[in-house]
Amino acid sequence: MCYRKHLRQVRRARRRAKAQQRALLTLELEGFVALTLHTVTSTLTIPIEREIGAQVADTLREALRERRRALKTEAGQLRRDGGENAYRQGKANPAAQLPAALPAPIGSTDLAPVPGGASAP
Numbered sequence: 001m002c003y004r005k006h007l008r009q010v011r012r013a014r015r016r017a018k019a020q021q022r023a024l025l026t027l028e029l030e031g032f033v034a035l036t037l038h039t040v041t042s043t044l045t046i047p048i049e050r051e052i053g054a055q056v057a058d059t060l061r062e063a064l065r066e067r068r069r070a071l072k073t074e075a076g077q078l079r080r081d082g083g084e085n086a087y088r089q090g091k092a093n094p095a096a097q098l099p100a101a102l103p104a105p106i107g108s109t110d111l112a113p114v115p116g117g118a119s120a121p
Helices: 004-029 050-092
Strands: 033-038 041-045
Touching: 004 050
Parallel strands: none
Antiparallel strands: 033 041
């Protein structure tokens, strides 16, 4: 997989985790009344008390924080790997690194300086 595509996916996952953190904060401010767990074959809803809701929110917040930290580390590694790949490809083709010739400024001449210090009119 191309590192750019993978980096894009990692960044998208980081944004989703950040949005989930904001949603968790909103839910925590409103107060938890139940927790629903989903599996492939069934769903279980558990009513919870306020004190337990705070513990659940702390656990979820920590999990999201760790997920974002891991994604940030992965994105940094992908950027470094991509930079190294670009550097290696550039070294393999040294002609691509040479700057293009700049056009001469307007009003300049291609005449060589006159010996003896006299300048051309």
